[in-house]
Structures are given as structure tokens and as C-alpha cells.
Amino acid sequence: MTQACAHIIDDDEAIRDALQWLFKTRGVATRLWPSAEAFLEAWQTDWPGCIVLDIRMDGMSGLECFEALLTRGNRLPVIFVTGHGDVPMAVAALKKGAYHFIEKPFNDNDLVDLVEQAIAHDDENRQAAADRGTVEARLATLTAREREVMDLILEGKFNKVIADELAISMRTVEAHRSRVFDKMKVRSAVELAQMLTALR
Amino acid sequence: MTQACAHIIDDDEAIRDALQWLFKTRGVATRLWPSAEAFLEAWQTDWPGCIVLDIRMDGMSGLECFEALLTRGNRLPVIFVTGHGDVPMAVAALKKGAYHFIEKPFNDNDLVDLVEQAIAHDDENRQAAADRGTVEARLATLTAREREVMDLILEGKFNKVIADELAISMRTVEAHRSRVFDKMKVRSAVELAQMLTALR
DNA sequence: GTCGCTATTGTGGAATACCGCAAGATCGCC
DNA sequence: GGCGATCTTGCGGTATTCCACAATAGCGAC
Incomplete structure (x- = not known):
């Protein structure tokens, strides 16, 4: 399941099938779920694509499902579908x-367009997240001391000052600094600053 | 008009007055506008606060007013108020x-709460924009050559390399570099990188 | 033409950064 | 006890940065 697909969550089998057919004719991969519970149980953080979520369902409602996904750190774009929605509900959902x-x-056609936009949107998010991920992976390889030194480097301090603050010799700071650059795969403090500031 | 206030745009005088009274009792400053046209004519980019915008009005509608504000770079939070809205309209407005x-x-109470949240939201936006503004103001004081040198500094290049690329002496690069740091009010290339990367 | 801004360069020196090589100490793990 | 990772330090030398002082030249504004 590394292929981006539209997850269709609806308790009405006829609708699921209709949507599956619709998307198939437009070249959008789908995966069907008969209930919010079933989807939540299977859902993995790294699934790409988007979610088409019916609001009124037996058992857990679409809104409840959405809340659950929020608390679990879902990043998939969610498209709500409902026959009995109202403005406050829509506003609340979008603001969340x-x-x-x-x-x-x-x-x-509108729905297919929406889904395609949502999937494209997710692609971009995912790319950005991947970039952050590699940087964070590199950060994770730093030892505690190296990270300390790095923080001070990012404050623009001289090795001499860093040595004073950490009460170690300048030579040690140089050693840490060098390893930080190696591990972070940068060649200068400037690159390091850009790489990390971009994360924020 | 440097005081944050809620701009109430509604062609119904009774409603304007009622809202003015409501907000007054809650300590929120207001300014009343009888039409979208009147507001747009007076509107200034730097007004702080928020907008409470009725959708159905004689003349220009609230939605049209919103579009006009968008193209003019409005940053004030807009709260739409309507008696005849529907879900698609609400969704479109929020997504824009x-x-x-x-x-x-x-x-x-709901409306007052919303307005207060919107004004607070605008405050934050405004603070962030002000920070960007000061940085951009400093950038504007750089000469073309200084900016060129700065760009190369931000690529982490040595003065020597920069001198080669610009076909000038290293000493000249140093002079530019020094002036760039002065004008940008930073003490190191790292600070410069952070300041500029934060803009993106 | 004079004034102010900008770009340019030089000299010389002090402060820093960067690097390879080498090595002692501590600590947790098998 | 041995092994590996980490933190630590020193030596010696090269590369770079940073700065004060000084100076030439072009260009547009008044």
C-alpha cells in the first residue's frame, strides 16, 4: 500500500461501489472501508492519498472518526461527504x-477533481515531511554533547566562547563541531542554520 | 485608527447599531460601514482588527467585497455573517x-468570542509581518553589489571563492561582507542565514 | 564643479577556524 | 577483562576571517 489512493469510508455498500467505479474510470486508486472503526483499526500514519469520509454512519460517525484521526496525528486530507450537513458543521470541520x-x-466530476487535488496536496505535504524526516534522522545521530555544541554554534558563538560556556578546551569544541558537520552532512555553519531553520 | 477594532459592514442600520452596542458592552472597539463600497474606499492595508461582513447587501455583496480585499492583499480576518448562506458558500469562503x-x-456571545479570537489572530499575524518588515527594510538598504555578495555568503562560500566568482579582489569582498553584516544588524553569517531563512 | 554614495584595492596584523595525528579517560555491554 | 562509543586534550600548521587605516575612481545630484 505504498500507492496513493482515496480511502472511501461509507457504510452504504451501494455508494462505496459506485464511488469505486467512478474513481476507477478516472484512474484514481481507491480502497473501501465499510465503517470508521474498520478504517481506524487498519490506518497507518504513512499511508499516502486522501480520505473521503461520510458523516452519517452507523457506529462511529465521520466527525468522530475525524477527531480520532486528528489526535493520532493524521496528515491525510479529509473530504467530508454528507447528505445532512449544515453550515456550522462544515465551518467547524474546515477550521479543524x-x-x-x-x-x-x-x-x-467535482468529487473526482477534489480528490485529485487532495492527493496532490498530500504529495506535497509528504515531500516536505520527508525532507524534515531526513534532517531529523541526522539530528538523531548526534550525541548529547554534539547537540549542545551545535546549539551554541547556531547562536553564532565562537569556538572559544563555546569552550568557556561548556568548560572544556577549544580543541574539544573543534572536534565536536567537525563531527556535527559530518553527521549533518553540511560543510558550513551557514548551511546548518539554513537546514534547521527551514524545519520551523 | 491605530487601535484594533471590528469593522462591521452591513447595510442594515438597525443591525449595525445593535452590533455596536453589543461590542461596546464587551469592550471591543467597532467601526461601522453602511456598504462594502464605503469600506473598500476607506480601507488601508495596515488597519488592525477584523471584519464582520454581511453577505447579502444592496450594491456590492459581502463575497464580492471579500474578493476585492483578497486581490488588494488584505490580511484582516474576515468573519462572514449571513441569513441565507449554504454549505458550498461557507466552504468556498473558508478555503479562500x-x-x-x-x-x-x-x-x-458566540459572535463576540469570534471577533475577539479574530482580533487576537490578527495581532499575531501583524507581529510576524512586522518582523518580516524590519528584515525587508534592512535588505532594501543593501546596494546591488552587497546583495550579490550576501547571496554567495549564504551559499556558504569563502570570501576567496566569492572574489573569484565576482572577479574582484578578496579585500573588496571583505568590505562588502562587513557592510552587509552592519546593515542587516547581525554579527555572523549564521545569524544572517537564520534571519533570512525564517522569512520563507 | 563639488558633494555624497558606491565600488574598488592595498597593507599588515590579530583572532578564528580547520585539520591530521595521537592519545588518555570514562562508561556501558558482552 | 576486552571492546566500542564518547568525551576529552594537545601539537603544529595552514586557511580564513575580521578590522583599522588609507586611498583611487566613477557616477548622479544640487
Whole structure:
């Protein structure tokens, strides 16, 4: 399941099948889920694509499912679909980060367009997250001392000052500094600063 | 008008007055506008606060007013108020950056809370923008040559390399470099990198 | 033409950064 | 006890940065 796909969560089998067919004809991969519970149980953080989520379902509602995903750190764009929504509900959902909120009956093309946009949006997010990930992976290889030295480097301090603050010799600071650059795969403090500031 | 206030745009005088009174009792400054046109004519980029915008009005509608503000670079949070809104309209407004979308009749306290949140939100935006502004103001004082040198510094290159690339002496590069640091009010290339990367 | 800004370069020296080589000490793990 | 990772330090030398002082030249504004 490394292929981006639209996760369709709806307790109405007829609708699931209809949507599957619709997306298939437009070249969008889908995966069908008969309930929020089933999806949440299987869901993995790293799934790419988007979610098409019906609000009114037996058992856990779409909104509850959305909340659950939020607390679990979901990053997939969520498109709400509902036949009985209202403005406050839509506003609340969007302000909490939902990607879209569409009412039934909807135009097939509109939904496919939305899903394609959502998947593209997710791709970008994922790329940015991957970049952050590699940087964080490098950070993770630093020892505690190296990280300490790095922080002081990022404050623009001279090795001499860093040595004073940590009460160690300048030569030791140089050693740490050199290893920090190696591990972070940068050649200068400037690159390091850019790499880390970009994370924020 | 440097005081943050809620701009109430509604063509119904009774509603304007009612809202003015409501906000006054809650200590929120207001300014009343009888039409979108009147507001747009007076509007200044740097006004702080937020906008409470009725959708259905004689003349220019609230949505049209919103679009006009968007193209003019408005940063004020916009709270839409309407008695005849629907879900697609609310979704479209929020996705374009509106702060909220509330239906009449609304709870007075809810609206005041929203407005207060919006004003607080604008404060934060404004602070961040001010920071960007000061940095950009400093950038503006750089000469073309200094900016060129700065860009190469930010690529982590040595003065020697920069001198080669620009076909000037190392000493000249040092002079530019020194002036760049002065004008940008930083003491090291690391600070410079952080300051500029934070802009993105 | 004079004034101010900018770009340019030089000299010379002090402060820093950077590097390879070598090595002692501590600590946790098998 | 041996092994590996980490933190620590020193020596000696080269590369770079940073700075004060000084100076020439072009260019646009008044």
C-alpha cells in the first residue's frame, strides 16, 4: 500500500461501489472501508492519498472518526461527504483542518477533481515531511554533547566562547563541531542554520 | 485608527447599531460601514482588527467585497455573517481564507468570542509581518553589489571563492561582507542565514 | 564643479577556524 | 577483562576571517 489512493469510508455498500467505479474510470486508486472503526483499526500514519469520509454512519460517525484521526496525528486530507450537513458543521470541520466538505448529491466530476487535488496536496505535504524526516534522522545521530555544541554554534558563538560556556578546551569544541558537520552532512555553519531553520 | 477594532459592514442600520452596542458592552472597539463600497474606499492595508461582513447587501455583496480585499492583499480576518448562506458558500469562503462563517440568527456571545479570537489572530499575524518588515527594510538598504555578495555568503562560500566568482579582489569582498553584516544588524553569517531563512 | 554614495584595492596584523595525528579517560555491554 | 562509543586534550600548521587605516575612481545630484 505504498500507492496513493482515496480511502472511501461509507457504510452504504451501494455508494462505496459506485464511488469505486467512478474513481476507477478516472484512474484514481481507491480502497473501501465499510465503517470508521474498520478504517481506524487498519490506518497507518504513512499511508499516502486522501480520505473521503461520510458523516452519517452507523457506529462511529465521520466527525468522530475525524477527531480520532486528528489526535493520532493524521496528515491525510479529509473530504467530508454528507447528505445532512449544515453550515456550522462544515465551518467547524474546515477550521479543524478538513480539506473539504461537500453535500450529497454531488457532481461526480467535482468529487473526482477534489480528490485529485487532495492527493496532490498530500504529495506535497509528504515531500516536505520527508525532507524534515531526513534532517531529523541526522539530528538523531548526534550525541548529547554534539547537540549542545551545535546549539551554541547556531547562536553564532565562537569556538572559544563555546569552550568557556561548556568548560572544556577549544580543541574539544573543534572536534565536536567537525563531527556535527559530518553527521549533518553540511560543510558550513551557514548551511546548518539554513537546514534547521527551514524545519520551523 | 491605530487601535484594533471590528469593522462591521452591513447595510442594515438597525443591525449595525445593535452590533455596536453589543461590542461596546464587551469592550471591543467597532467601526461601522453602511456598504462594502464605503469600506473598500476607506480601507488601508495596515488597519488592525477584523471584519464582520454581511453577505447579502444592496450594491456590492459581502463575497464580492471579500474578493476585492483578497486581490488588494488584505490580511484582516474576515468573519462572514449571513441569513441565507449554504454549505458550498461557507466552504468556498473558508478555503479562500475567511476566518469564519456564521449564520443569523447567531448567539451574541458566540459572535463576540469570534471577533475577539479574530482580533487576537490578527495581532499575531501583524507581529510576524512586522518582523518580516524590519528584515525587508534592512535588505532594501543593501546596494546591488552587497546583495550579490550576501547571496554567495549564504551559499556558504569563502570570501576567496566569492572574489573569484565576482572577479574582484578578496579585500573588496571583505568590505562588502562587513557592510552587509552592519546593515542587516547581525554579527555572523549564521545569524544572517537564520534571519533570512525564517522569512520563507 | 563639488558633494555624497558606491565600488574598488592595498597593507599588515590579530583572532578564528580547520585539520591530521595521537592519545588518555570514562562508561556501558558482552 | 576486552571492546566500542564518547568525551576529552594537545601539537603544529595552514586557511580564513575580521578590522583599522588609507586611498583611487566613477557616477548622479544640487
